[in-house]
Amino acid sequence: MDVAEFRASVQEWLAENDLTPGPDHSLDGQVAQLARVRRALYDAGWMRYGWPAEVGGLGGPAVLRAVLGEEVATRDLAEPGIYSMIEVLAPTMISYARPELAAEMVPRLLSGREQWCQGFSEPGSGSDLASLSTRATPRPDGSWTVSGQKVWTSLAQYAQRCVLLTRTAPGHDGITAFFVDMDTPGITVRPLRTMHGVDEFAEVFFDDVVVPADRMLGNPGDGWRLAMDLLPHERSTCFWHRIAYLFARLDQLIDETRVPDDAALGSAYLALHTARCRSHVTQRRLAEGARLGPETSVDKVLLATAEQQLFDTARDLLPGVLELTDSPWRPEYLYSRAATIYGGTAEIQRNIIARRLLDLGKE
């Protein structure tokens, strides 16, 4: 199925099948809505396009997933951040899990029957992810014991599984990934209160958690490569979804504002249009089989900058709204403050650009 045909069919289907969220805007409500949207799209087949048949997909190019996500984000059917998590979790399983495990598990994620989370960051390992210290030690029967703490783990309190990075030896080559059942004894999840009032992130504690040998993703020491392999997915499909969501917000701002500041509106639009054009170039390169690398740090900086500018503009052009009323603009504005922090801070991106793209040598 080609892209235009797929888009038209999805649009037609969404026009006939109303998946508009209900009145419950709590995190519980958002997660339930996400599961509802995934299930409906999976049952209708749309969610299966762009994924290989081995994991329950219907095949076709990955760009179909970007198109589907754009249609979902444009209609505000699901919160785009948690909708897009699938784009980093499923490819990891396809690339690194045993084929039988991927075939068994990925359809549960695609169909909305399960939520999964990603245990990467730790209290002592944020920007310096490679310093992580959650330890996995081998047991005589071949299984592993995991102990340590993760933080900023999205949806951990709802997740049945976790893609977990652990330390099995020193250095970048000593990081090993596991696919862990979240109901394993010894795992404690504590949601974090954040400034935007949505408890989307959690701390996850691992106390002598036993993980079977066949739940290792790849081989011992493959964890760092697994983490790096996520970036092309995050920075193509996820970014396209997020840009679609931001365009929907800009439309809403144009509709709601009564402040006649064309310069501010035009400037926010230009930044967003620039991020979209850049992301379009990246999508095209990916479709042509290019291997994405450090140049996607440019996409990341453009997107994070455009996102913060858009919500700054919303605050300027809707004076008093997010300060004095219980409007969705408030949590969305506050959440946008994190855009230059999550997924690699703006500073880390500039370090990568300086070192890898401008070849400025070491700091």
Added chain:
Amino acid sequence: MAEVMDAEERELLAEALRRTMTTTAHGRDLDKALVELGWPDLLAEAPDVAVPLVFELLGETGAHAPVLNDVLLQAAGNLLGGTLPLPYAGGSLVVWERDGQGEANTLDADLPLRAVSSGDIPEGAALAAGRRALGWWLTGTGRAMLALARSHALDRAQFGRPIASFQAVRHRLAETLVALEGAEAVLLAAEDDLGSLLAKAAAGQAALTAARHCQQVLGGIGFTAEHDLHRHVRRVLVLDGLLGSARELTREAGALLRERGSAPRLVHL
């Protein structure tokens, strides 16, 4: 455009153009040399190849020639080789002379620009084509400034190490690259009037960002007349105003959004 030239032919042409631009006197002589290299045919047959190539190279090499006229004339279906009034920021009009001298008091005195009081103002496809061409010129100039600042940062040592090793310097250069690459993506996507308006705005903004950061990284040497930076800075300041400044065009885009009631998505997967 692929059927007109393959990548290798394009590279050869780029080399020939670059050589010509760096060895020919700017202005009238370069105008003639470009005609000899086949610029009018290339513009007629493959403007999507010709315009980015020639104008980005004008920026990179610091050369100039009155070929912006040709881009507008071609898009309007007129004969090449003449001039036409070009809107300038603030509501004025200028002519880019092909033979004569410009006004001595232009900030970039190398450019033969002359103020005129009236004339038929280009619009539609011609204006859009001119904006795209200037966009490539501006990003090319930005690339030239980035190259100067990058090599200075690697060569210049202070406190016993190259200043390129300081994060504050590195991040300015990284910001410059982000701005330029973003603008180039907007230029690549520009087709219609609005896309071309946005491309000129993005390129003007990126080139001004490059000028600011590169000037700072170059420190004292970049402020001297003997260093080339000031030529590029002057060119950016003048070209940004031609056919509408980044500031004016951004405001125009905002007004259009308000009029339409929504934000056009100009690129699609």
